[in-house]
Amino acid sequence: MLTGIATLTVLALAFGLGLGWAGIRLRVRADPVAERIDALLPQTQCGQCDFSGCRPYAEAIAKTEADINQCPPGGAAGIRALADLLGCQAKPLNPDNGEEKPKTLVVIDEQHCIGCTLCIQACPVDAIVGASKLMHTVIESECTGCNLCLPPCPVDCIDVLEIATGISQWRSPRPLALAAAQ
Amino acid sequence: MNYTDPIQVARDAGKHTHHFHGGLRLRHNKRISCGIPVERPALPEILAVPLLQHLGGDVAEPLVKAGDRVLKGQQIGRCEPCPVVHAPTSGTVEAVEDRLMTHITGMTGPCVVIRPDGKEQWVELEPISDVQNASPDTLINQLQECGLVGLGGAVFPTHIKALDGREKRIHTLILNGAECEPYISCDEMLMREQPDKIVLGARILRRALGAERVVIAIEDQMGAVREALTYAADCAECKSVKVVKVTKIYPEGGERQLIQVLTGLEVPFGGRPTDLGLLVQNVATAAAFAEAVTEGKPLIERYVTVTGNGISQPRNLLALIGTPFSHLVKACGGYTEDVARLVVGGPLMGYPVSSDATPMVKAANCILALTQRDIAAPQAEMPCIRCGECSRACPATLLPQQLHLQIKHGLWDEATEYGLTACIECGCCDIVCPSHIPLVDWFRYGKGELRQRAAEAQASDLARKRFEAREARLLRTKQERAEDMALRKQMLKDKATREGRAKKTNGDPADA
16 A cells, blocks of 8 residues: 555656656747648738738747738638638638739839839848849749838839739649530 | 679660660652751741740740840840740741640740831840860750750750759760651751751760760761761760761650660659669750850750651751741742642651741751651541550550550559550551551550649648648647636736735725
8 A cells, every 4th residue: 555655656646757858858949830830821021911010920929919801912821721720711812911812023223223122121031132222123933922022112213013923924724614514 | 593683784875776665667758858968047037935844844034025126146035944034036926925836736825026127137145165174064054045955845844854864874975867647857957067066065964974985876868967977976075975876767866765765774663764874865956056066056956857748848948936837848849739748857757737827946856747648538437346456656655555545434543553654655656556546646645644643632732731730730729828818817817816815914905
């Protein structure tokens, strides 16, 4: 009887200590849920969700401080993916955050750029190069189409472009079901 | 079990023939276009040469502008590292503008429009003078300079494939003369008429690649071709060249299927033939290479089959790149009365075009005019009954029924896992499906979607990295500024106390 109690106490202590140690030493620093939500977001970093970027929005969703329907670039497909991940109901995009639009690019009209560097500071992904009083230009392959550089421009020399759809970008469409037999 | 190295097994390519999974025996309809010797049609009134004629990469930059005079074989477009585009004849450049391209969508794209002057005046060609002693790099460079692409239909730049092959130290070059799709007979005619050129091209290409031997694969139903090629390959320097007949089952002309027939090995999923030490080129590419090396002649014309029940006199032509299809059809006696559809490529893998003003390109091996009788009435799609016929016919050993459902329901991870990217779009599953499901259309859509998703994932990863780097930088500068500020405050404070102390020790002159 006594040996039994002693053995169990020792075991309980050992496991308790082990778990306590593991709880401190092996703690996962980053929030794994936020990480997975972040992977589903489009990384436009446009701030239309009322957060400063995709990562902060993902963290807010993980803490249930934000809803899943605040990301216009992700659109309906993005909301569905988030709903699947979090096991909740998909809902339509919140119109307060904006509407779903095809991805665009910005181009600086280099004739009119005065080199004020305001757009460089606004770009969330450092996709604009240039220096004070020198012409600026957008690195096309790195522009996410967030349009955050548009409001600060004092001379309105930034244009939004549709992404070109030439033969190289063409994709086979989804087959349509033929109407049932006559 | 005895483990044998697949590369060693692949060295025996062509010793025995093997079978691949699935495939179909189709009525080949090739005879109708093989009766007349190949000729060059008369010069057309106008030629529109598209600047994008290879797979992947960018559109070539035009080197000429409207009003320029060009000579036959002159470079008119280039970009690195894609194959060069050449003027097919001498004449005047009328425009460099967007014109109808040879594409399934009928989109327009940049073309150089040339009005021939009828003189056919050649630019000064630069052949490789000493072929025997030319370095492999010189030979491979000649591939790019002469604008060579895979002429089997995929138009992958040959010099890129060759460089990759050299790097991977391939041992066998396979020349693909197994033209398996019905109606198409341009390679057969080429092998009949120019076997010497093919064998010569094969020998030079073998040397450029550093391979040990060449296997030329032809179909067992090409009677005269075997004789012609064997005769051409019967010389002291041709010991390394071997002609092999393979059984005609569609699609044995596919790169992976042909390798399986010749070696019994499957190219690993996601891998390439070079992993087995093999490299496959079309016979027409080899012939074009022989011309490029010995004469310096760029790829400005190719054999094309103009055939089908909608053509009066089906035959093969040696057509200049940029010739409108209508001109080629005219050279074959025009259309019959009941022509209904014009297809580029064969009946299985080809695609319909809306206009016969479409220009000839390096990729076009066949122009097929079908009549209403040839075209099966579109059948209403019925639900999949899971009969499994499609997986029995699939030469890539996929499960088309499963992939179809996965694509339909957007299960992209599953579709990738089931090998959607390994589909060669041969159309066998389409033909056998009793429910008339357009499976290949679904797979084309699915593959496009997968590519798009991969590109988006890459872009968003890049954006995430850049955003995080920027956040880290902003934080760092903020901290540095705060530290700087604190330091300055401290210095001011120190200075103030120092001055205060100095005042006390020296005494204030004002107080004195």
